[in-house]
Amino acid sequence: MKNTFYLLNMDVCGIKNIQKNVHLSFYKKTVDKEFDSEKYRVKAIYGENGAGKSALITAVKIFQNLILDDNYLNDSKTQIFLDEIINKATQTFCFECEFLFSSNNTSRVYHYSVCIGKRENGIYEIQSEHLKVKNGNYANSRYKMVFEIENGELAFLDCGDNEREWIEKKSMNLLSSHSFVGLYMKNFEVDYIFNDLVSASFFIHIIACSTLALVINVYIAEEDQHELYFLRKKLKGNVLHKQKMIDELFGYEDGFNTFFRVNESHVDKKSFEEYKERINQLTRFIKIFKSDLVSIDIDAKENGGEYICDLNLNYGGYVINKEFESTGIKKLIRLFDCFVAASRGRIVFVDEMDSNLNDVYLCKLVEYFMYYGKGQLCFTTHNLDPMTVLKENKNSIDFLSSDKHLVSWTSRGNASPDNCYKNGMIEDSPFNIDATDFVGIFGEYREP
Template sequence: MFFSDNSVFRITEIKLSNIKNVTSGSIEFAESCQLYKADDGEIDYRSIHDVLGIYGQNGSGKTAVIHTISLLKDIVMGKSFFDDNKFNFFVKRNSALGYINYTFLLIEKDTKYTLNYAIELEPVLKDNQNVIGIQLKSETFLLEDITHHMKYPVISINAESDDVNSLFSKDADFTAAKIISARQNSNDFINKVSALLASRQNDYQNHKSFLFDDNTLETLKESALESAKILGEKIKKLKLQITYNIYCYDTDNDALTTIGVGTILGTAKVENNEETITSGVFPIGINGPFEILTKHKKVYANFVDQINIVVNGFIPGFHAEYREVGLPHLSSDGKDEVIAIEMVRTDKDLNLPIMSESNGVRKLINLSSAIICVFNNPSAFLVVDEFDSGVFENLLGQILSVLDNSAKGQILFTSHNLRPLEVLNYKSIYFTTVNSENRYVKLHNVKTTNNVRDFYYRALKVGGQSEELSDETEASQISASLYKGGELFKKVIPYVQ
């Protein structure tokens, strides 16, 4: 399945509170925010520079932002995030609740909407009593028609509320009875509300979203209440957008790539009797042959075509193909027909499995389809943690420069390599601070003639910004620490000189 219509979605802001080591912080896509005020008419999305980078010292809160996007995708797709280790200790230590607020812009023909989705996260002990996970405490959704200056009822869902009639909202004009279009205490009302309450209980017990539950959306969309119907339609659109047009690549993907499991993020076009477009995350065994559903052969063939186009631009002459290994056969559970295939690099007289390539090449392969999507689709959003890991410095700068100048979609990345500071506008870079109350800032007093990389170095050394950007570490301190460590080491192994 693939979500595509004439509407355009953009993420405009992400706010965090009490998430990991971030007491308060926000990331704003400034140029997408300008679209709220843009004149009606066709928008040239290639002229909008929505490539944002986050820089800062280790452990300063960069990955926290990336994980909020991963969490959003899991919530919307109905996945249980409770067992995902990346969300262990996700709520800041000694905080009762963590908050994340996501703001979106929806452009639909001649109408613009603001969509706001906010969640409260509660820390909860896992079974082993040593690890703290998270669960949803509440969900809030706001919709505003900016063009026609119209606000819709606020949907506010509490996981533990006992008030049946305020199941969706505390608004007196948006009670459960009015949404369901039935008299309170009637059998029809009781049956429908009972089903929804059971659904809510099941969702939250299994660490899933009730707002994005299909039963909730159908209830809203089928309502005789016009505001409920519109809210249901917009939330459904948002669900499809996040599911199919947001691509997250984090350090988990890097780890999988290292052990040879890997994924392809992106969209593949398949033509049978009728055109089908498939979007999402697809496994790719890069340590040798791997099994796929036989019906997905054309999907992978299309991915290989995309890989060859994009990666050849990064690595001149690169060419890969997939080869079938053996014959189609039933899967281990006996439900589907599968076939083993192997990804092989075939350029320059090579005949090498992709498993023999470096992690950097594998990473570019994994990202190639998603990069095509974000380059050509104004609703696509690519998130990459540690984009520089395994990627040649000059190539990293070239990729980000091209995306910043010409991509229709949005990109958010973190990096330690400072080359992007030389190719991106300083307004496209956030820097972490040592102040957890104001974790993300942009540099100020930067002149057009300044080299941002040098300017950042100077700010690290002598300050001059609104916030301190790092806890200073001196070479002498590092050296002294190593000497002290050596003294302890000698006590364990006395013959160390």
């Protein structure tokens, strides 16, 4: 049984300089049984420096961490990070999204929302969280509430009495510092789930939201890869024993390969053969750009039940550690896991995908995901060249203005999106800077 997750849209406010709501739409058509995302798989977000493009990607990462990391809001580093990243005027961060989950001929559309606010003691906590669901096969379907949390209290649960009692016990005094979805997935017990059809449906809805967070990959250049490793390791330990049931319900193809990446230095011994195969894939990928590459060799050192691995690129006449490669090749290696995810049906967000990449390589990669990728790829960029590729698709180019207004590119006869953008013809995105504006700024020498 094959299934599909598709992110339809998301709303973000209260992060960095984004004070009011920004709506990002991936699928413009009405969702019904004729749903087809073929022309809506890739989106590029353009905008001036400081417009808030990176903030949108960071918002997705916060949503993911809230659901997957049960200690996220209790971590002092998280609190420091949120205090810096959440808008100083609102002191409240909100994230909403609609996503489609389809399996065989059945589709459901979900609406998830979470808001984080600052208390008087300076601690950020969850103020509200909810999940709604509707039939995705019919355009006129209406949402039905699954759960609603307000100010740390259970406001509504669409489940049986036995499960309600169990949930109230497990979540007591925790809903301000933990996502309800994350708490449920950490604690659910089979005996409470399948007592009645209502509770079974409730379980499926919660796990759909949790799985959405799992199938999302976010690339932010300054991420600490070691922290990502330990988070995934903890997640794997928490939920691996429940994976068989999840696979039977959702038929998810990749299982927990989501925890398995070439950019991690810690590799479980049981997964080492899979890791070597993934490095072989990486080698074939890098050879496209570096034809003289012979192999990528793994330097593995035992450390208890795992290997600590380092990668060396072998060019025959010499060997170089990946950290001493060119910035472009290092960027391609770091993006490889995201590219694998996007090609296999996952949802991928990449911040500044164009940095350190050759223009031609960038355009060819974008073109690949347009025609051959099975998932979604959303990236921020300043490079205008991908516009020539993306303009053939629908709803694939968005412009974020300095006043935080998103404008989607629509065909304008023979006009090209890159020329319109450069010439200030995109709504709310005028490029009115002239070379003479810089005169005197850098203290250049002037003849008396």
